[in-house]
Amino acid sequence: MISIEQIKAARSLLGWGQADLASASGISLPAIGNLERGAVTPRQRTLKAIQTALETAGIEFIEGPGVRLQREPLYIEMLEGKDVFKKLFDDFYLTLNKTGGELLVRGVSENRFMKDAREHLINYLRKVHRHKNIRNRLLVCEGDKRFVGKRETSIYRWVDKEIFGLVPCYIYRDKYAILLWGPPLRAIIIQSPSLAETYRRQFEADWKRALIPPKDIAYDWPENGEADAK
Secondary structure (H helix, E strand, C coil): CCHHHHHHHHHHHHCCCCHHHHHCCCCHHHHHHHHHHCCCCCHHHHHHHHHHHHHHCCCEECCCCCEEEEECCCEEEEECCHHHHHHHHHHHHHHCCCCCEEEECCCCCCCHHHHHHHHHHHHHHHHHHHHHHHEEEEEEECCCCEEEECCCCEEEEEEECCCCCCCCEEEEEEEEEEEEECCCCCEEEEEHHHCCCCCCCHHHHHHHHCCCCCCCCCECCEECCCCCCC
16 A cells, blocks of 8 residues: 555645645545644555545556656557558547547648548548548648548648648547658557647647638549549
8 A cells, every 4th residue: 555655745746735635535634634644544445545546646656665647658650561541541440439539630632642542541431421420620731622521520621831731640539640651651650648639739729720611612522432533
């Protein structure tokens, strides 16, 4: 079980007072005070409740005894070769499939994707359309009129040509991915909550400033496995 010293150190790392710990753990404030002064011998269930509250708040208890803030997960996957598009689009869907959510996209040209990754893009869009709880939002270059999908699942906005990036970037859940056309064709998927949140905020800021394209732009929707040619 955790020690009194660990409890105090954990509160310090979180910037919590005794009242914060009492609220989070369900242990009374006087009991927290008595425990930290060493005035009482804490019960196992009391220590367990405190430990659970602190771990939920982001504390990791280590040997020593010691404490530290939990390390954020960081996973990096490099995709390369002929299956890059399939693996990338599969990861979008598998990551969002259980609970739904948004795929935020910037720096793409649908003309290029319909040329180089048509099959995988269409397969992804079909699955999204059936899912109902996944949405795509895309920042594309001003003047681009190649919109693929259906209006209810894919929303486009125009960004100025001066800030339009040439590298496709994707934000979904706690992941951030980029596609490098190469050669060789490569994709990098980074799972990092803070990195994904940073780029998500940047996307949202640019989305607010972006232009809403004219409503008369037709969306390509691949019927019978094909999309209308533009």
